[in-house]
Amino acid sequence: MRKILIAGNWKMNAGPTEAKVLADKMVEIWKGKEFSQEALICPPYVSLPFVVKSFRDSFFKTGAQNVSNEDNGAYTGEISTSMLKELTCSYVILGHSERREYFNETDDFIAKKVLKVLDDNMRPILCVGEKLEDRKANNHQTIVKNQLKVVLDQVDKSHAENFVVAYEPVWAIGTGETASPQQAQDMHEFIRTFIASEWNAETADKVRILYGGSMKPGNAEELLSQSDVDGGLIGGASLKADSFSEIMTIADQISK
Numbered sequence: 467m468r469k470i471l472i473a474g475n476w477k478m479n480a481g482p483t484e485a486k487v488l489a490d491k492m493v494e495i496w497k498g499k500e501f502s503q504e505a506l507i508c509p510p511y512v513s514l515p516f517v518v519k520s521f522r523d524s525f526f527k528t529g530a531q532n533v534s535n536e537d538n539g540a541y542t543g544e545i546s547t548s549m550l551k552e553l554t555c556s557y558v559i560l561g562h563s564e565r566r567e568y569f570n571e572t573d574d575f576i577a578k579k580v581l582k583v584l585d586d587n588m589r590p591i592l593c594v595g596e597k598l599e600d601r602k603a604n605n606h607q608t609i610v611k612n613q614l615k616v617v618l619d620q621v622d623k624s625h626a627e628n629f630v631v632a633y634e635p636v637w638a639i640g641t642g643e644t645a646s647p648q649q650a651q652d653m654h655e656f657i658r659t660f661i662a663s664e665w666n667a668e669t670a671d672k673v674r675i676l677y678g679g680s681m682k683p684g685n686a687e688e689l690l691s692q693s694d695v696d697g698g699l700i701g702g703a704s705l706k707a708d709s710f711s712e713i714m715t716i717a718d719q720i721s722k
């Protein structure tokens with residue numbers, strides 16, 4: 467059984483002051499309540515210590531939006547896995563389409579980071595997804611398969627439980643346009659089948675596959691109810707404590 471992961475990616479939003487207010491609000495909403503699934507917030511690096519502090523006595527987990535593939539050393543501007551672990555971060559988002567597009571991150575580079583995160587006993591959330599032109603040209607499966615293959619070729623299947631994939635169709639990110647539940651399910655099933663062909667069915671079954679792209683309270687139930695959708699990677703709606711909590715409540719009522 468896979469636990470649903472509701473993950474918020476705050477992107478380059480919410481500096482320390484705003485982040486603390488937002489995190490405190492989330493904790494307040496869930497005070498005294500239990501959450502049967504997993505909730506995660508990935509703030510910008512500078513806000514992480516504040517969010518960690520706000521979440522200290524709660525079930526909320528924290529993660530980062532990127533990390534270096536190197537150990538501590540002379541790498542100006544970078545952040546290491548050991549620094550994130552010191553803050554008790556457990557997840558790292560990797561290969562987000564914004565990093566691929568604006569910072570030229572390649573599949574090989576992303577694979578190195580995924581390996582580093584897994585080797586250091588953290589959990590990568592590997593983002594994959596096609597652009598609108600790929601979808602229109604019916605190339606979406608090939609694009610996603612190629613992005614995944616570079617990483618899967620290097621990751622041992624023993625990491626399956628810590629390995630998280632996020633399917634984020636680029637055309638649905640921040641646009642208000644969402645993949646239909648069927649489009650999401652079809653791609654998630656394709657991803658799981660591909661992982662099974664690279665590893666095996668038993669390990670593929672352990673991998674959580676999140677959907678990302680304009681997920682909000684109004685569409686979360688339909689998306690999260692799909693058999694291969696194991697959670698959400700949420701941008702805009704995670705910047706509002708109420709919206710994020712509503713999605714969590716929906717996830718709480720769905721069991722896989």
Ligand SMILES: O=C[C@H](O)COP(=O)(O)O
Nearest residue numbers: 475639640679680701702
């Ligand atoms: O990482 C999150 C995704 O890019 C989705 O962002 P969004 O919910 O604002 O569309």
